[in-house]
Amino acid sequence: MSAKSDSLGRRYLFKLASNIASIPLFLVMEAVLPRALGPSSYGNYSFCTVLFQNFTNFLDMGTSTCLSTSMAKRQSEFGLIAFYVRVGLFMLLACLIAGAATYLPGAGSLIMPGVPAWMALPAALWAYLTWSGRVTRSMNDALGITTRGEMVRVGVNIFSAIALLALYAAGLLSLPTLFLHQYATLGAMTLGFLMILRSYWLSPENADVSISWKLEPKQFRQYLTEFRRYSSPLFVTALFSALILSGERWLLQFFEGSVQQGYFSLSQKLGAACFLFVTAITPLIMRELAVAHGNNNPEGMARLLDRYAPMVYAFSSWLSCFILIEARAVVNLFGGQQFADAMLPVQVMALYPVHQGYGQLAGAVFYAAGETRLLRNLSMITMSLGLGFAWIMLAPAEYGGLQLGATGLALKMVLIQVLTVNLLFFFCRRVAPFGFFRNLLHQAVCLVVLIGLALVTREATLLAGLGSDADIPRFFCSGILYTLLSLPLAVLFPFVFGLSKGEAVLRFSQVLDFLRKRMR
Numbered sequence: 001m002s003a004k005s006d007s008l009g010r011r012y013l014f015k016l017a018s019n020i021a022s023i024p025l026f027l028v029m030e031a032v033l034p035r036a037l038g039p040s041s042y043g044n045y046s047f048c049t050v051l052f053q054n055f056t057n058f059l060d061m062g063t064s065t066c067l068s069t070s071m072a073k074r075q076s077e078f079g080l081i082a083f084y085v086r087v088g089l090f091m092l093l094a095c096l097i098a099g100a101a102t103y104l105p106g107a108g109s110l111i112m113p114g115v116p117a118w119m120a121l122p123a124a125l126w127a128y129l130t131w132s133g134r135v136t137r138s139m140n141d142a143l144g145i146t147t148r149g150e151m152v153r154v155g156v157n158i159f160s161a162i163a164l165l166a167l168y169a170a171g172l173l174s175l176p177t178l179f180l181h182q183y184a185t186l187g188a189m190t191l192g193f194l195m196i197l198r199s200y201w202l203s204p205e206n207a208d209v210s211i212s213w214k215l216e217p218k219q220f221r222q223y224l225t226e227f228r229r230y231s232s233p234l235f236v237t238a239l240f241s242a243l244i245l246s247g248e249r250w251l252l253q254f255f256e257g258s259v260q261q262g263y264f265s266l267s268q269k270l271g272a273a274c275f276l277f278v279t280a281i282t283p284l285i286m287r288e289l290a291v292a293h294g295n296n297n298p299e300g301m302a303r304l305l306d307r308y309a310p311m312v313y314a315f316s317s318w319l320s321c322f323i324l325i326e327a328r329a330v331v332n333l334f335g336g337q338q339f340a341d342a343m344l345p346v347q348v349m350a351l352y353p354v355h356q357g358y359g360q361l362a363g364a365v366f367y368a369a370g371e372t373r374l375l376r377n378l379s380m381i382t383m384s385l386g387l388g389f390a391w392i393m394l395a396p397a398e399y400g401g402l403q404l405g406a407t408g409l410a411l412k413m414v415l416i417q418v419l420t421v422n423l424l425f426f427f428c429r430r431v432a433p434f435g436f437f438r439n440l441l442h443q444a445v446c447l448v449v450l451i452g453l454a455l456v457t458r459e460a461t462l463l464a465g466l467g468s469d470a471d472i473p474r475f476f477c478s479g480i481l482y483t484l485l486s487l488p489l490a491v492l493f494p495f496v497f498g499l500s501k502g503e504a505v506l507r508f509s510q511v512l513d514f515l516r517k518r519m520r
Contacts, residue, residue, distance in 0.1 A: 052124045067139070088132060126182055129187060164181060252405070255401075260406045263405070289304055313439075325455055453482060453485060
């Protein structure tokens with residue numbers, strides 16, 4: 001297949017397959033790290049990597065999006081890559097300087113309280129490699145060579161998971177070896193993406209493209225002006241976001257320490273695992289929203305939201321509600337006995353991904369309509385409220401807080417998420433007049449029904465004597481029963497899953513046909 005021949009359908013197929021394949025690999029990693037490191041070291045690792053990842057997100061300021069957008073429009077213009085290589089070198093230098101700055105007297109204890117000072121520079125390099133992998137992957141997408149990029153991603157992730165399990169089995173998994181493992185994984189991923197880009201530019205279709213890493217001063221200034229115009233409106237938002245997100249984690253670290261940080265990190269990772277099941281769906285709907293707006297069809301956008309937003313919500317709620325009810329077994333599976341006190345944060349954060357898909361769809365409406373200023377203002381207001389709420393949840397009583405630790409930060413995350421997403425959807429009606437209040441009703445009904453179903457399956461397996469609420473075999477039996485009961489529930493009450501009666505019956509029939517073929 002030629003470098004330019006990946007069809008849109010093929011690209012989406014491989015992107016979906018890659019996202020689905022990454023789910024078990026993600027779960028393997030998150031089942032190993034907490035057990036190997038323990039709450040304190042796991043908390044330290046998560047805290048310092050999050051800090052520097054927020055730093056790289058700030059430095060990016062949307063320039064990587066500008067690059068991929070410009071490359072998609074001007075695919076034969078190699079100067080874009082030559083310019084952005086210089087941006088990448090600047091990013092590397094900035095990360096290394098930021099990491100080294102924490103070694104100054106007093107800086108490390110202020111920025112990363114309770115975290116070993118040596119972790120700053122490795123975390124800064126980790127953040128840079130994570131950013132570079134994301135940028136090179138988006139470059140492949142911009143040039144329409146997604147297929148091979150996603151194959152590289154899956155392959156590297158498989159070998160990474162095997163290597164991590166081998167280190168754990170050999171008793172060699174520690175913070176230093178974890179950083180080395182991550183460098184190898186992220187470096188291999190970035191190198192793979194770069195090799196695909198290289199083959200693209202050296203392909204016969206691009207024989208007439210001038211490949212030169214040199215930029216004339218005038219050409220450099222033109223690119224600099226282009227990227228600055230794109231990114232300068234995002235400066236305040238990027239800075240504000242980095243400070244708020246880092247500030248919340250810093251408050252938890254400062255008031256409660258590394259162990260509570262570890263509990264929250266585990267709950268956040270498990271919430272992210274729930275959302276992985278939705279990430280493969282939302283980009284497809286987001287694209288259709290953009291197409292409908294491009295065709296000046298607000299009614300079409302409204303139909304898409306009314307049709308698919310409840311489905312996305314139900315899809316993410318289905319797993320989240322089960323984890324909420326089965327939190328004790330989930331913590332035992334992924335963290336072991338040493339994370340037993342993380343059960344309540346895990347229960348709360350299980351609800352966080354419920355509205356994430358909704359939030360992506362709402363954001364797609366704003367971006368498609370060019371309402372980025374309103375989106376920015378709403379986001380800054382809710383983030384400011386979130387920081388104040390985080391103080392109340394985390395600060396000790398003498399400072400006017402409730403000192404709830406990881407549970408408090410999880411509560412803050414979920415409540416602000418619900419508020420933010422529903423505010424965004426409320427203002428979306430200006431662009432797409434969909435049924436906002438019907439969606440509100442669906443949110444409540446869906447959660448109540450699915451939580452009730454998860455309670456029924458847990459109690460049924462407990463009464464059947466399959467083990468305690470922390471036993472992993474009973475947990476898997478409960479999951480199977482939960483899945484089986486969900487199918488007739490969707491047929492009887494399709495509104496819960498965002499389906500019509502006809503669709504529910506059709507999907508149920510397809511599942512039965514699939515099971516019959518497998519049982520023959």
